[in-house]
Amino acid sequence: MFYREAGQFKGSYAADQAIFTIPQDRVAMIVLLVAAFAGVPFILNDYWTQAILLPFLIWSMAALGLNILTGYCGQVSLGTGGFMAVGAYAAFKLMTAFPELNFIAVVLLAGLVTAGVGMFFGLPSLRIKGFYLAVATLAAQFFLVWLFNKVPWFYNNSATGQISVPPSYLWGLQVTGPETKPWAAYLFCLAFVCVFALAAKNIVRGRIGRMWMAIRDMDIAAELIGVRPLVAKLSAFAVSSFYIGMAGALYFAVWLGAAEPTEAFGINISFLVLFMVIIGGLGSILGSFLGAGFLVLLPILLKNGLVDGVGLLPVTAKHVEIATMGVLIIFFLIVEPHGLNRLWQIAKEKLRLWPFPY
Amino acid sequence: MKLGKFCLGLGVVALAAGTITGGASAYELTYPSLVYRTGPYAPNGIPFANGVMDYFTLINERDGGIEGAKVNVVECETAYNTQQGVECYEKTKNEGESGALVYQPLSTGITYQLIPKVTADGIPLFTMGYGRTSAADGTIFPWVFNFPATYWDQASVFVKYIGEKEGGMDKLKGKKIALVYHNSAYGKEPIRTLQKLAEKHGYDLLELPVDHPGQEQKATWLQIRRERPDWVLMWGWGVMNQVAIKEAASIGYPMDHFIGVWWSGSENDVMPAGAQADGYLSGTFHAAGDQFPAHQDIYKYVYDKDMGAGERDRVGEVLYNRGLIAAAWTAEAMRKAMEIKGSVEIKAADVRKGLEQLEMSPERMKELGLEGLTVPIEISCADHEGPGTVAIQQWNAKDKKWSLVTDFMTPDQEVVNALIKEDAEAYAKENNITPVDCPMDFEEAKKASTEYSSQGAKVAE
Numbered sequence: 001m002f003y004r005e006a007g008q009f010k011g012s013y014a015a016d017q018a019i020f021t022i023p024q025d026r027v028a029m030i031v032l033l034v035a036a037f038a039g040v041p042f043i044l045n046d047y048w049t050q051a052i053l054l055p056f057l058i059w060s061m062a063a064l065g066l067n068i069l070t071g072y073c074g075q076v077s078l079g080t081g082g083f084m085a086v087g088a089y090a091a092f093k094l095m096t097a098f099p100e101l102n103f104i105a106v107v108l109l110a111g112l113v114t115a116g117v118g119m120f121f122g123l124p125s126l127r128i129k130g131f132y133l134a135v136a137t138l139a140a141q142f143f144l145v146w147l148f149n150k151v152p153w154f155y156n157n158s159a160t161g162q163i164s165v166p167p168s169y170l171w172g173l174q175v176t177g178p179e180t181k182p183w184a185a186y187l188f189c190l191a192f193v194c195v196f197a198l199a200a201k202n203i204v205r206g207r208i209g210r211m212w213m214a215i216r217d218m219d220i221a222a223e224l225i226g227v228r229p230l231v232a233k234l235s236a237f238a239v240s241s242f243y244i245g246m247a248g249a250l251y252f253a254v255w256l257g258a259a260e261p262t263e264a265f266g267i268n269i270s271f272l273v274l275f276m277v278i279i280g281g282l283g284s285i286l287g288s289f290l291g292a293g294f295l296v297l298l299p300i301l302l303k304n305g306l307v308d309g310v311g312l313l314p315v316t317a318k319h320v321e322i323a324t325m326g327v328l329i330i331f332f333l334i335v336e337p338h339g340l341n342r343l344w345q346i347a348k349e350k351l352r353l354w355p356f357p358y
Numbered sequence: 359m360k361l362g363k364f365c366l367g368l369g370v371v372a373l374a375a376g377t378i379t380g381g382a383s384a385y386e387l388t389y390p391s392l393v394y395r396t397g398p399y400a401p402n403g404i405p406f407a408n409g410v411m412d413y414f415t416l417i418n419e420r421d422g423g424i425e426g427a428k429v430n431v432v433e434c435e436t437a438y439n440t441q442q443g444v445e446c447y448e449k450t451k452n453e454g455e456s457g458a459l460v461y462q463p464l465s466t467g468i469t470y471q472l473i474p475k476v477t478a479d480g481i482p483l484f485t486m487g488y489g490r491t492s493a494a495d496g497t498i499f500p501w502v503f504n505f506p507a508t509y510w511d512q513a514s515v516f517v518k519y520i521g522e523k524e525g526g527m528d529k530l531k532g533k534k535i536a537l538v539y540h541n542s543a544y545g546k547e548p549i550r551t552l553q554k555l556a557e558k559h560g561y562d563l564l565e566l567p568v569d570h571p572g573q574e575q576k577a578t579w580l581q582i583r584r585e586r587p588d589w590v591l592m593w594g595w596g597v598m599n600q601v602a603i604k605e606a607a608s609i610g611y612p613m614d615h616f617i618g619v620w621w622s623g624s625e626n627d628v629m630p631a632g633a634q635a636d637g638y639l640s641g642t643f644h645a646a647g648d649q650f651p652a653h654q655d656i657y658k659y660v661y662d663k664d665m666g667a668g669e670r671d672r673v674g675e676v677l678y679n680r681g682l683i684a685a686a687w688t689a690e691a692m693r694k695a696m697e698i699k700g701s702v703e704i705k706a707a708d709v710r711k712g713l714e715q716l717e718m719s720p721e722r723m724k725e726l727g728l729e730g731l732t733v734p735i736e737i738s739c740a741d742h743e744g745p746g747t748v749a750i751q752q753w754n755a756k757d758k759k760w761s762l763v764t765d766f767m768t769p770d771q772e773v774v775n776a777l778i779k780e781d782a783e784a785y786a787k788e789n790n791i792t793p794v795d796c797p798m799d800f801e802e803a804k805k806a807s808t809e810y811s812s813q814g815a816k817v818a819e
Contacts, residue, residue: 050444149541149567159781160544160546161542161543162543179478256440257475258471260543313433314395314434315435319396
C-alpha cells in the first residue's frame with residue numbers, strides 16, 4: 001500500500017536506468033545519506049566512532065571489494081587479509097616516505113598498489129577454478145603476511161615489526177593519529193565508502209559487471225559469446241583488490257593507528273570478510289553492507305546488551321556471544337541461503353502487497 | 359510479545375539495581391580491567407585477572423576502599439585481540455564519576471595500540487613488565503609506566519645467567535642460543551637486545567618465530583633438534599607455552615637449558631608436560647605461593663564470603679600473585695595520588711602523578727602484608743621502569759613448586775639503556791614529541807632507582 005510500483009511510470013531512459021527506480025527508495029536513501037553526513041557527526045563520541053561506525057564502514061568497504069570478485073565474478077578468494085595488509089603497508093610506506101602527500105592520494109595509491117598485487121595473484125585464476133583457486137589465494141594470504149613480517153624495509157626497521165601511523169592533515173583537519181576528532185575520521189571514511197559504493201554499483205550494472213557475471217554463471221558460454229576470460233577475471237581481481245587495499249589503508253591508518261601483520265591481517269580476517277559477503281548476499285552491493293553490519297555490529301550489540309543490560313559477567317557474555325553468533329549464522333543460512341540481501345528483497349515484495357496480500 | 363515483555367522486565371530490574379548501587383554518596387574509583395578469559399590466551403589471562411579482582415575486593419571489604427573511596431573494578435573482555443581491546447578502552451574510559459583511572463591491558467599488542475590514545479586522552483597506562491620497552495624513558499612517554507623491569511632487561515639477565523653457568527661471559531663465544539618467540543610485537547621485543555649482546559659476547563643467535571596462537575610448533579622444535587643450540591630462550595604466551603614445553607620434552611631437550619620469559623613461567627605452562635618439565639627455568643620478579651599475610655586476608659575477607667573471582671586452591675599461583683602485585687602497586691599509586699592532591703576525588707591525571715612518585719619500601723610492603731613478595735621500587739619522572747632487576751626461578755615437578763635459583767640480577771645497563779634511549783628518541787622524532795623536563799635524566803634516574811631497590815632485594819622463598 002505504502003510501498004508500490006503500480007502507477008509509477010518511467011518516462012525516459014534515464015528514469016529507467018536510475019539506481020533507485022522507486023521514489024520511496026530514493027527518498028529513503030537521500031534521508032539516510034543526509035542523516036549520515038549532516039546529523040551523525042554532531043552526536044558522535046569516541047566510542048561510537050572507534051567501536052561501531054569506523055569498523056562498520058571499513059569492513060563494508062572490504063566486503064564490497066570481495067563481493068566484486070566472489071559475488072559478481074565467481075572467483076573465490078581467501079586472500080583478503082593479505083590484500084588488506086598490502087593496502088595498509090603501502091599507505092604506511094607512502095606516508096612515511098612522502099609526509100607531504102595528501103592523505104586522499106595515499107589511500108587511492110594504496111588501493112592501486114593492491115590492485116597490482118591482486119592482479120598478480122589473480123593470474124592462477126585463468127587456469128584453476130573453485131576450491132583450487134581458493135587454495136591459490138590462500139597462498140597469497142600466507143605469503144604476504146610472512147613477507148611483511150620478514151622484510152624490515154616494510155616496517156621501517158622498527159624494533160617490534162609494528163607499524164604505527166604518523167599524523168596527517170586534510171585542509172588543516174587531522175584525519176589520522178590519536179588526536180583526530182572522531183567526526184573527522186568518520187566523515188573521511190564515510191565519504192570514501194559512499195563514493196566507492198556508488199562507483200561499484202555503476203560498474204556492476206554496466207558492461208564490465210555483465211562481463212563478470214557472464215564468467216561467473218558459465219565461463220565457457222561467456223567465452224563463446226565473446227567475453228575474454230583474461231580481461232574479465234583480471235579486471236575483477238584488480239577492482240576487487242583496489243577496494244580491499246583502500247579498506248586496508250583506512251583500517252590501519254584511520255581506525256587502528258597501529259598494526260602488526262600476524263594479528264591484524266591474519267587468515268581470520270579473510271574468513272571474516274568472506275562470511276560477510278556470504279551472509280550479506282553474494283552479488284549485491286547492499287548485501288556487503290548488511291553482511292558487515294551483521295558480523296561487526298551484532299557481537300558488540302550482544303556484548304553490550306548482555307553485560308550492561310542483563311548484567312552477565314563479561315566472560316559469560318563472551319561465551320554466549322560466540323555461541324549466539326554461530327547459531328545466528330546457521331539460522332540465516334538455512335532460512336535464506338542467498339543472504340540478508342535476499343531477505344530484504346522478499347520483505348520489499350511483501351510490503352508491496354501489504355496490507356492486502358492475496 | 360511475551361519475550362519482549364520479559365526483556366523489558368529484565369531491563370527494568372537491571373536499571374533498578376543500577377540506581378541502588380549507584381546511590382551511595384562516596385566517591386568511587388573506576389579501575390577498568392581489560393581481561394581475557396576466553397581464547398587461546400585464557401589459561402594465562404584468567405589467573406592474572408583473578409589476582410587483580412581479588413586484591414581490589416580485599417581492599418573494599420577489609421579497608422572500605424582506598425582511604426575510604428571504594429574501587430569499582432569494571433571488567434571488559436578483550437580475548438587478547440587488539441580491536442576488542444580498543445573497543446574496551448573506548449567503552450570504559452569515561453565510566454563512573456572518576457573516569458578510568460589507569461589501564462593495564464596485559465597485552466603488548468593492545469599496549470602499542472593504546473600508547474598514543476592514552477597520551478591524547480591523558481590516562482596513565484601501567485604495563486607491568488610488558489609492552490613497549492622504550493616507554494621506560496619517562497621524558498618521552500610521560501603517560502606510560504612499565505616497572506619493575508622490561509623485556510630487554512630480561513634478555514640481558516638471561517644472557518648473564520647463561521654466561522655464569524658456562525663459567526664466564528668469555529665462554530659465550532661460539533655458543534648457540536635459540537630464541538623461540540611469539541611472532542608478534544611482544545615476541546620480537548627482545549631480538550634487538552639479544553643481537554646487540556651477541557655482537558658483544560660472540561654467541562650465535564637463532565631466531566625461531568611461532569605464529570599465533572602457537573599450537574603448531576613441530577617444525578620449530580625439529581629445527582632445534584637439528585641445530586642443537588646450547589640454550590633455548592622463549593618469549594611465549596598462552597597456549598604456546600605449554601606446547602613448547604611439551605615439544606621440548608618430546609625431543610629430550612634439557613629443561614635446565616631452557617629459559618622462558620616471565621610470561622612463560624607459571625603453573626599452567628609446565629603442568630601439561632608433567633614430570634618431564636622438571637628443571638624448566640623462567641624469569642620472574644616476585645615469589646610464588648600463598649604464604650603471605652595478604653593471601654590469608656584474601657581467604658578471610660574474600661573467599662570465605664564467597665566473593666572470590668576464581669577458585670580458592672589456585673590463590674598463590676605465579677600469575678595470580680602477579681595480578682595481585684599489579685593491583686597492589688596500582689592501589690598504592692592511587693593512594694599516593696590522593697596524598698598529593700589532598701582529596702580522595704582523584705582523576706586519571708592525578709594517578710599519573712601517583713605512579714610517578716610511587717615508592718614501595720620494604721616497610722610499606724610489610725604493612726600491606728606482602729613483605730618479601732617482590733623487590734622495593736621507586737619510580738621517578740624520568741625513569742618509569744624502576745630497577746630492572748630480574749631473578750630466575752626453576753620448576754620442581756615433583757613438589758609442583760616454583761623456587762628462585764638466583765638472586766635478583768642487574769642487566770647489562772650499558773647496552774640496555776643505550777637501546778632504550780635510541781628507540782625512545784626515534785619515537786619522539788617520528789611523533790614530534792618534545793621531551794618532558796625532569797629533575798634527573800634517564801640514566802641518572804635509573805641508577806638511583808637500581809640503588810634504591812638493592813636495599814631490600816631479598817624475596818621470600
